[in-house]
């Protein structure tokens with residue numbers, strides 16, 4: 001007999017570190033845009049595991065690739081070659097137009113690896129004095145949870161009581177090219193930034209910002225590192241969010257949807273210079289680039305393109321955004337988004353966004369609040385027009401609901 005929801009929640013609370021506060025639903029199955037809880041109730045997933053499940057839950061072709069590879073070979077470590085790595089490199093390089101690839105596992109590891117690589121590039125190619133490299137980052141960034149990364153977070157929840165932290169980071173406001181120019185010194189090696197700040201509440205920078213950023217980085221010989229772990233792989237309606245800006249990063253970070261949610265797979269993509277500085281023994285990961293990860297990622301990239309998910313994200317994202325903008329509710333301060341990376345920001349007087357998410361749960365939609373007053377909406381990229389309209393009806397009734 002299956003265990004009750006109350007029992008499962010109590011057991012989690014008893015044994016688990018309490019570093020999350022999940023919505024009170026226990027999921028047991030997923031297919032496409034849908035997930036089911038242990039009591040058989042169906043929900044439209046409007047979070048997609050923070051964009052990791054962009055290809056939809058349990059995509060049959062990714063599943064088949066994973067099962068097939070799991071029967072054959074799962075892990076060799078990089079002490080030996082495996083026959084999935086070369087085709088993975090080839091396919092991700094062709095898809096993204098990159099020259100060099102460093103495979104890792106989690107998104108945070110990709111960020112850490114990029115930080116190490118651009119520092120090394122700074123010392124060995126740019127000629128920055130050893131130990132002096134500076135990396136510029138943005139306020140309200142989210143790049144992951146490791147010590148190196150949380151040290152340059154501006155969110156007190158994220159870094160509070162976890163220090164001391166590594167030096168070498170300068171924080172500037174997001175969307176302000178003048179601030180970037182002012183922060184550059186001869187020791188600046190990189191500017192690390194999200195094309196759209198996801199965890200900060202889907203913050204889209206002013207148009208033209210990234211053109212200026214690109215020019216400043218080029219003029220000052222600084223590596224532009226775009227963290228596309230959330231925005232990349234079709235989420236915003238283009239393969240990479242940088243394409244909306246008509247620019248190319250020197251270093252691009254991918255994760256999350258790189259595996260379609262089956263397995264942690266991330267990658268640092270770069271020009272020849274940056275990753276070219278790494279020599280044998282200087283960086284690594286037991287699981288990075290393993291055959292199972294490579295097989296899963298290859299299938300995840302293939303279905304994204306073959307099944308038109310990127311175009312669908314653009315199309316359904318526009319429909320979703322228009323529909324949200326049409327909702328007349330005095331709770332809504334702003335609706336914003338690009339592709340299927342959307343957010344509804346509420347007025348503080350409307351109360352916490354979480355209670356709207358809980359009301360949506362009652363109506364069969366799972367969405368997640370961020371930063372108190374914002375509801376983030378990011379369904380799998382396989383969502384149909386009918387499903388968007390179905391969701392919009394429920395958002396409309398929820399956002400106009402009287403909670404008092």
Ligand SMILES: *Cc1c(COP(=O)(O)O)cnc(C)c1O
Nearest residue numbers: 106107108142143144227229230
């Ligand atoms: C999720 C995320 C990360 C961290 O990825 P993990 O796999 O959780 O380590 C880094 N950067 C951005 C922009 C993200 O959204």
